[in-house]
Each structure stands twice: as structure tokens, then as C-alpha cells.
Amino acid sequence: MKKKSGLFGLTLMLIFSAIFPVHHAFGKDDGENIVTTQVVNVREGAGLSFPIVKKLSKGESFPILNEDGDWIEIRIGTGKTGWVANWLVERQTGSDTNQVKKESGQGTISGSSVRVRTGPGTTFQTVGSLSKGTFVDIIEKNENWIKIKTADIEGWVSSDYITLPSASEKAAKKDSTKEKGTNQSVKTGVTLVDRLNVRSEPSTSSAALGKLNKNTSVTVYRVENEWAEIDFQGTRGWVAEPYIQVSEDHVDMKKDTEGATARVTATGLTVRNEASLSSKVIGSVNKDETYAVLQTKGNMTQIQLTGSKKGWVVSWYLEKENVEQTAKEKKVDVKGNKITIIHDGTILRNEPDGNSGIVEQANAGETFTASGMEGDWYSIKLKGGKTAYVAGWIVTIEGNAEQIQRPGVEKYLKDKTIVIDPGHGGRDSGTIGVGGTLEKNLTIRTAELLRDKLQAAGAKVILTRSGNTYVPLPSRVSTSHIHNADAFISLHYDSTKDQITSGITTYYYHDYQRALAATLANSLGSTMQVPNRGSRYGNYHVTRENKRVATLIELGYLSNPVEELTLTSNEYQEKITSAIYNGLARYFK
Structure with missing residues (x-):
């Protein structure tokens, strides 16, 4: 009887395991986790009626085991599991698309x-x-x-x-750096010419590692046979000694800065413990902050930080105040520098003012020699000796002269919360192009490029899915509500039986969403070469159920074989994300 009972039990277990397969012990998707963005309750089952078994803190990460509707089962300990609402957490994989792709090298x-x-x-x-x-x-x-x-x-x-260097080049460079000694007497140098060659060995026949601009501060390890060994991008290199001014610590200490202050013009300017670009980083200072100037050395300036703390920063990212006029004029002396026009049809004026008369127009790539600078305008010499002025923010200037910037459209996007919803994902592939393109892959590709642009402008960007994961429609809408999105953009690619149909369509559901859809449609229409089908009403879950300003964009037809090739090109992806970026900026303006 016992043997029969045991055989019956084993048979029953096999039947149950066939009907109810056991989930992988290490997560539903290999390496996929949830990350909490706030304090979250973990419950015994997939629903708010189940008792709470644990509370998760902000930033904690747990592997995903299973999904049931809007609920995710996670592992919370050895042999312990629980359920969390998917609208309260963010997914993360080994290649989490909500994270910046940090690189090195x-x-x-x-x-x-x-x-x-x-x-x-x-x-x-x-x-x-x-x-x-x-x-x-x-x-x-x-x-x-x-x-x-x-x-x-x-x-x-x-x-x-x-x-980018190959793997073998990286290894060779690393080995070369290790072989170099570090016990030489270190000094500071300043380059005296533009485009100074940096070579791998003290010889004009050796390989060039790169070039340095005039007035660049460098660390000098030694000088021998009219060559100086310097620090170049983290490795050792050689430059011709006559083209570099090597200074002892006491040389080039300018005391005429006593009592001066300086305003930081760069975002996150690095502060170092010595007047060398290879010295230890001790912190950073922010744009528009003002500090007392202690001394300058080469192209480095020592500033007074909090309390008795001091540090060195690159001088060309400081705008000095309360100093002699001659020093100010020296800082903005651009005479002789080459100026290059960025855009076709750039207007050259007879005065440094946007309302002054037009002298002539210049096209992208044309170059002029700067004769001076007035405010944010460069004065240049035209053929025949006539003087004209060009705005500093629409040209580039060679050398180390500070590049003038004018606030662009990014100021309208700064601090805005934008949710990007890459359509489909996971088991939901979306439409499949005639050439085999999966909509789910193309939408996440577009979303990542758009995210990078918006984040660079200072926007807070949230993606509704990471990588190839399935996220239910209610969860996508919940992400918009939880983060109080200023805009929700759902990205899709279209399909129809008619393989000739092409174009971009922007949809809204509620009247309060109409303005965003119209603005994006106008931006897309003025930028993209494919037909623009405009903005129109559409009954989609992510816009219908969304209490925030939201739109769904069909970015082209994968069912059109010619358009499919265009949609998957780098050029199209770059243009489409730039058009959406500009449209959002116009909407918030």
C-alpha cells in the first residue's frame, strides 16, 4: 500500500508540474529587476486586498519572478516572495534604457x-x-x-x-603607460603655438598622438634633447621643447589679481588641488557662482572655496570682475583668431546689434579673421577692408577663446517631466514591417535617442519600459500620473494593407491634449520629408485614460517597403527625435 501510495503521489506531482510550471529561480527575464522610486508595500498576493508582508525603501532593487496583470512578483529573501504594483516601481535590466550609457576610454x-x-x-x-x-x-x-x-x-x-580605439590598441596603450616612470620632477608648461603635435617618442618621425592648442596648460615630467615629456589625455607624450614654456612653481605667479573675483561660466567646472590638469580633483563649482581669485598660473586660476579651502580651475571658464580694465581686455582679446560660420545665410551687420543694418550674408564653412570683440559680437574684416559684426553664438572660434552661447530652446525644457512611452515590447511585437522590422524594437530605439536629447536640455525623462519588456497599457498611464508628467509621448509605427500609404500622424483624445498634438504635428511636418497627416482625434488607451497632457504619434508606415528602409535609417531616427524635441520646446515656450 505504501509503495502504491508513493507511486500515486509522484504521478500527481508530475501532472501538477506540467500544468503549473515552476518559474526560473533567477527571474522571469534574465537579469531583470524592479527598482523602487518611493516607499512601496509588498503584499502576499497580486491585489490591494492582500496583507502587507514588507515595505521597500527608495532605491532598493529586487529580481522579478512573475507578472499578473498590473502586479509583479519579486524575490524579497531566501525562499520568500511578494507582490508589488508595477506602477509604483521601475524596471531595470542589465542594459536599462532609463539609465545613461556611461562609457570610458x-x-x-x-x-x-x-x-x-x-x-x-x-x-x-x-x-x-x-x-x-x-x-x-x-x-x-x-x-x-x-x-x-x-x-x-x-x-x-x-x-x-x-x-574609437580597438581592444588591442587599448591594451597596448595601457601597457605603455605602466612602463613609464613617475618619479621625475613635475613642472607646469604652457603651449606657445596652435596645433602643436604630441608624439609617442621624442622624434618627429614617431607617431602623432594628437594636437594641442595655444595656451594649453600641461604637466611636464622632463626635458631632454629639446623635447619635453608631458601628460597627454592620461598617458605620456612628447612635444618640441621650443614650443612650450616650462615654468617653475614660483614663475608666472600673477599677484595683480589680488582683490579680484570671478564668475564661473561653465556648468560643473572641475576644481583641482594643484595648477595642473592631471592633478587630483577635489570638487566642482557651478555656473554663475562667484569666487575670490587668489592667483593665476599658466592657464589655471586658484580660487577661494568655502572656509580655508582653495582650489585650481581652468581660467577660460571664469569671467573675472573687479580687476584692471587692461586685464579684462586681455581676457577677451580675440584679434587674429579664425572665425567659422556655422549656418548658411548668416547675417553680417554694420554694428554689434541685431537691429543694425545688413552688410552681407555668409554661408556655412566660410572663415574670417576676428579683429575684436564687442559684447557678444565679433568684429571681422571683409574683403576690401570693410568691418562687419557677427553674433558670437552663431559661429565657432578657434583656439581657447571662450565660446559665446545664447540661450536656446533647451531653456523651455529644463526641469520639465516628460514620460516617453515606447509602444509594445516583450511578447507584444507590434506591427512587423515587410522587411521584418519589429515595431517594438524601433520604438525603443527612437525613445532612447529622444531621451538623450531631452536629458541634455535638463528635462527629467522617464521611459515606461526598459529594453524588450512587456508593460500593460494601464501601467504606462500610471507612470504618467505618478510622476505628474508635463507631457506624455507614446511612440509607434503604423501599418496598413495598402503598401503605398505613408506619413506621420499625431493623435489626441481630450481637448486639453489637442495643443500638444498640434504643436508636435507642425514641428514634424516642417522637418520631415515624409507626408505629414497632421493631428487628429484618436481613441487610444494611453491618451484616453491619461489625466496628463498626452499624445500618441505614428511615426511612419512599416507596411510601406520603401518607407520602412527610411524609418530604420540613422538619419531618419536623428531627424524624427530632433523634430519631437523642438516641438516639445515650442509647446512649453
């Missing part, structure tokens, strides 16, 4: 006079340019843009104009 500028911008897109202002061969530190990147940093500039450049 170096790259080389491969184009000539490559523009550096404040954000990942041509919509963003130009803050300067970099010469071909310049080495840059990589901070982060997306599909089309890379955020870089050099000793004197930080911003985004198009990935088309930067070369």
Missing part, C-alpha cells in the same frame, strides 16, 4: 573642425570645435552621438567624426 577626432555641441543633436548649440587628430576622453554615447571631454571643452560630437 578615448577616441580621436577624424574630421576637420568638428563641432562640439551642448547635447546629442544638431539642434543643440555649438560650444566649440576640435581639430583632426585631437584626442578626447569618452564620457557616454548613443547610436549617433558621443559625449567627449578634453582639457578645455566638454560636449557632444557626431559619431561619424570620431574614431
